[in-house]
Amino acid sequence: MSFNNKTALELGQMIKNREISSVELTRAFIDNIEKTDKDINAFITVDAEGALKTAEDVQARIDAGEHLSALAGVPMAIKDNICTKGMLTSCGSKMLYNFKPPYNATVADRLYSAGAVVLGKLNMDEFAMGGSTETSYFGAARNPWDTERVTGGSSGGSAASVASGEAVYSLGSDTGGSIRQPCSFCGVSGIKPTYGAVSRYGLVAFASSLDQIGPIGRDIKDCAQVLSIISGHDAKDSTSIKTASLDFGGCFEGDIKGMTIGVPVNYFGDGLDEDVKEPVLKAIDTFKSLGANITELEIKITDYAIPTYYVLACAEASSNLSRYDGIKYGYRRKDCENLLDVYYTSRSDAFGMEVKRRIMLGSFVLSSGYYDAYYNKALKVRRLIKNSFDDAFEKCDMIISPVAPTVAYKIGENSSDPLKMYLGDIYTVSVNLAGIPGVSIPCGFGANNMPVGMQLIGKSFSEPKLVKAAAAFQNATDFHKMQNKYMKGGRA
Amino acid sequence: MxxxxxxxxxxxxxxxxxxxxxxxxxxxxxxxxxxxxxxxxxxxxxxxxxxxxxxxxxxxxxxxxxxxxxxxxxxxxxxxxxxxxxxxxxxxxxxxxxxxxxxxxxxxxxxxxxxxxxxxxxxxxxxxxxxxxxxxxxxxxxxxxxxxxxxxxxxxxxxxxxxxxxxxxxxxxxxxxxxxxxxxxxxxxxxxxxxxxxxxxxxxxxxxxxxxxxxxxxxxxxxxxxxxxxxxxxxxxxxxxxxxxxxxxxxxxxxxxxxxxxxxxxxxxxxxxxxxxxxxxxxxxWIENTKNTMPELPEAKRARYVSEYGLSEYDAGVLTSDRDIARVFEGVVAKGGSPREACNMVTGEMMKLMSETSTLPEELNIDAGKIAALIKMVADGKINRNTAKDVFAEVFRYGADPVRYVEENGLGMLNDISLVESTIDDVIASNPKSIEDYKNGKEKAFGFLVGQTMKTLNGRADPQTVNDILKKKLQ
Structure with missing residues (x-):
């Protein structure tokens, strides 16, 4: 039986109906990973033994009549910057090549309780810094639609594993677009939740005030289901908002008549490839035909989003990554002369170029004499960006935009030009700066038949509304059902 | 410069x-x-x-x-x-x-x-x-x-x-x-x-x-x-x-x-x-709540001990030098011990014993009620001050109950004047040399005779009574 055209919710239902067992399904996906991942490199760790054991446990509990969740027994995988007890959590870095956390991230705990079967840990840009998964110490992940091309990043392994049929759904993290952009590049769906909606406890920090964990799946309903499991207040994360988990009841049916969708015209100007612009404009037409009101607006201040983002994200990263000093865990250079030598050589050896670049940038903007000119100013601009979104949401329910200015490019094509790479984040970073949610779903194909995604942005905790619009779109279109050769040929 | x-x-x-x-x-x-x-x-x-x-x-x-x-x-x-x-x-x-x-x-x-x-x-x-x-x-x-x-x-x-x-x-x-x-x-x-x-x-x-x-x-x-x-x-x-x-x-x-x-x-x-x-x-x-639940600080305590209890600045200072010492003192007063006597006991006997036994203030584990009971026994003339010191040590070291301890060890003051008188007569009879010295103006000899009497009576007599009777008999 092929499970590749099935969503996580459908597979969960099949397990519940005894049409298939979790063990059977898990084994099929492990076989699939073995066959496919040499091409895709989506996984850093495959825990076949652990996954099968979990599947057996979960199946036994289901057989005993326990209701764990709608996704119980469905195999999935987790980005390698989310701590899993006893399982390598490398962050795609040589620095943590041997780090096995002594604890589970809150999201991992919640997934385990819901009966998730964790197949393993997913490839990513080193410490989530990058937009292509090329900066991983474990080698670049490859796009299932064209293995010469990047998956996007930093959650490249998370998107590629779902797109290639190696996992039914996955968790990623999004600091400046790291869930949404690889979803666009790989033709899958994903949600970057409101800041504070999902606990960050156990997510290895890149930029603490921007990071959020979110789901990636075959369609938006799967994502919503996962989000309802992992969201909700967590006492271990002070920035987690004191609210119940997100509820998507009633979001998958009904129409979107009367909903107002804003189109920021300045997002569709220079720098956006025509082959990306066209499917997004068509998606706007689809929404119109579904009964939504379309209104044009401008969010000018987001022109400053990229410099603001890189100042703040790098500043926080420079501090967050200081703990990797070769003393307590992870990589340490042997035969050092003295303490400083341990610090210098261990960090020089084990961090990649992009990470070093950002640590230097961040240290610079926090230095005395530069703090006000860069860090403090960026904080002020961040506030203005938040305000301009607030203003926009006075006029509309949500905003539609491209996710990235291009389709997935060739591996190596941009890696020598960090500035060009940073500009690829233009449509996504301001959402993180404003702390609001963004959804990324497939809306067509661009040059070289590579997938193109669109982004729906709403105000804080408007995920149900965004999901409703995205579900209406997916009910009316088939872009999310398109299959690449790995999906088609997958054994699972 | x-x-x-x-x-x-x-x-x-x-x-x-x-x-x-x-x-x-x-x-x-x-x-x-x-x-x-x-x-x-x-x-x-x-x-x-x-x-x-x-x-x-x-x-x-x-x-x-x-x-x-x-x-x-x-x-x-x-x-x-x-x-x-x-x-x-x-x-x-x-x-x-x-x-x-x-x-x-x-x-x-x-x-x-x-x-x-x-x-x-x-x-x-x-x-x-x-x-x-x-x-x-x-x-x-x-x-x-x-x-x-x-x-x-x-x-x-x-x-x-x-x-x-x-x-x-x-x-x-x-x-x-x-x-x-x-x-x-x-x-x-x-x-x-x-x-x-x-x-x-x-x-x-x-x-x-x-x-x-x-x-x-x-x-x-x-x-x-x-x-x-x-x-x-x-x-x-x-x-x-x-x-x-x-x-x-x-x-x-x-x-x-x-x-x-x-x-x-x-x-x-x-x-x-x-x-x-x-x-x-x-x-x-929050600030108001904190203000209202603030413990009394040493300075305020010291001033209060002087104004409310009539203690000297010096004594008040010693008592408030540590929170736990002040705690014991206030406990004794609360149990009815007079502030003056409580102060004497705490700054005198207790602090002496603390230093002898290397006890830190926070380790103090003494029942203030027992100290108050001891003070009352002195005030009521049931024991004399010297006995009180010994009993205090028992209370401090072993948590003894002072009333029972005095009773069981027969340390209560003698009310039988005739016994005191006959004891003094014996002491006078057996110390003729001291009597002579006293009559020759050696004040020291008087003290010796009082001491001998107290010793014979196991310290249970009121020293003042012994003084008075002895003086009368030697006139």
Missing amino acids: NYQTVVGLEVHVELATKTKIFCGCTTEFGGEPNTHVCPVCSGMPGVLPVLNKKVVEYAVRAGLALNCDITRVNKFDRKNYFYPDLPKAYQVSQLYLPICRNGKVEIEVDGVKKYIGIHEIHMEEDAGKLVHDPWDDCTLVDYNRCGVPLLEIVSEPDFRSADEVTAYLTKLRDILMYLGVSDCKMQEGSMRADVNISVMPVGSSKLGTRTELKNMNSFKAIYRAINYESARQTELLENGGKVIQETRRWDANKDATFAMRSKENAQDYRYFPEPDLLPVEISEE
Whole structure:
């Protein structure tokens, strides 16, 4: 039986109906990973033994009549910057090549309780810094639609594993677009939740005030289901908002008549490839035909989003990554002369170029004499960006935009030009700066038949509304059902 | 030219909370290395801090006691630097919005009172400890102390002598211990100070270049170090030299300070707001509640003992020198002991026994009701004062019940006057030499005869009665 055209919710239902067992399904996906991942490199760790054991446990509990969740027994995988007890959590870095956390991230705990079967840990840009998964110490992940091309990043392994049929759904993290952009590049769906909606406890920090964990799946309903499991207040994360988990009841049916969708015209100007612009404009037409009101607006201040983002994200990263000093865990250079030598050589050896670049940038903007000119100013601009979104949401329910200015490019094509790479984040970073949610779903194909995604942005905790619009779109279109050769040929 | 010493202090006190500032680990001192740790305080990847509210409460209490303004919206900042005892490579502290500002403390030296300004008090986390292992010639890290909450109390450079510094530290320690916010045990490092010292010409208002002594943990060392450092700087300047701004180390064995190899002045801590913690808002109501539940501070207590109980300034000072001694005294008074007698017992017998048995005030485990009962027995003429002292020792050492103890050991005062009289007659009869001496004007002989009588009566007679009868019989 092929499970590749099935969503996580459908597979969960099949397990519940005894049409298939979790063990059977898990084994099929492990076989699939073995066959496919040499091409895709989506996984850093495959825990076949652990996954099968979990599947057996979960199946036994289901057989005993326990209701764990709608996704119980469905195999999935987790980005390698989310701590899993006893399982390598490398962050795609040589620095943590041997780090096995002594604890589970809150999201991992919640997934385990819901009966998730964790197949393993997913490839990513080193410490989530990058937009292509090329900066991983474990080698670049490859796009299932064209293995010469990047998956996007930093959650490249998370998107590629779902797109290639190696996992039914996955968790990623999004600091400046790291869930949404690889979803666009790989033709899958994903949600970057409101800041504070999902606990960050156990997510290895890149930029603490921007990071959020979110789901990636075959369609938006799967994502919503996962989000309802992992969201909700967590006492271990002070920035987690004191609210119940997100509820998507009633979001998958009904129409979107009367909903107002804003189109920021300045997002569709220079720098956006025509082959990306066209499917997004068509998606706007689809929404119109579904009964939504379309209104044009401008969010000018987001022109400053990229410099603001890189100042703040790098500043926080420079501090967050200081703990990797070769003393307590992870990589340490042997035969050092003295303490400083341990610090210098261990960090020089084990961090990649992009990470070093950002640590230097961040240290610079926090230095005395530069703090006000860069860090403090960026904080002020961040506030203005938040305000301009607030203003926009006075006029509309949500905003539609491209996710990235291009389709997935060739591996190596941009890696020598960090500035060009940073500009690829233009449509996504301001959402993180404003702390609001963004959804990324497939809306067509661009040059070289590579997938193109669109982004729906709403105000804080408007995920149900965004999901409703995205579900209406997916009910009316088939872009999310398109299959690449790995999906088609997958054994699972 | 004469030079004036100028000192400013940064005092670190560990707060007496049960758990650490950002996790649930115990703050208990000691413990095998790295047993009071969890992923949070050992800085594992992915962990997040959750603020212990008790820390804020204690900080507000200390701030109010030190006459500070309380900051309503508090933020934490990260202080970034690399050191193996700091597992996150940053210390969560407060730079931009410390919880308390603009306080003052009154001190008195040689009868002269003055105020020392408190610039600010901020909350922060402690670091771990490095332990050198001489056997393997390596350095080990113990993270038990990591995340123990600290208050850093920064004074203005208002001190003009080592005596003023000692007076301030003593007062600060008394206040903080009374508030119950810290046990201020210097030997365990729960109170330590960074001392900034400079000198300037007398009459000048321009501060000289300062040097800093870090992590000083004894009042005596601080006192000696200030005097040494002030003399060193004065001599330097008098010989046309210049003081270099640097961190110096106090060597107690050599009784001198030495420059440390340190680039610290060039260090940039790259402070920025801690993104993992939300701002802490302190409401008016919270401040009012704290004010209303503040324990009485030593100064107020002392004044009250003088006005309410009629004790001398000196006695009141001794009783309030420690929170636990005052606690025993007040307990005795509450149980009906007269304040005068309670004071005598506590400052006399009790403190003597404490020093004999090396008992610390916080270890005092004596029932105030029993002391009150003892005082009552003396007042009622049931036992005499000498007996009371012996009974007190029994109460102190073994928790004896004084009434029962007196009864069981037959220590009650004799009411049988005829027995006293016949005993005196025996003593007179068997000591003719002393009688003669007494009649020849040797007052000492009288005392001897009283002593002999008391001894024969096992000390149970009222010495005054013995005196009176003996005098009458010898006339």
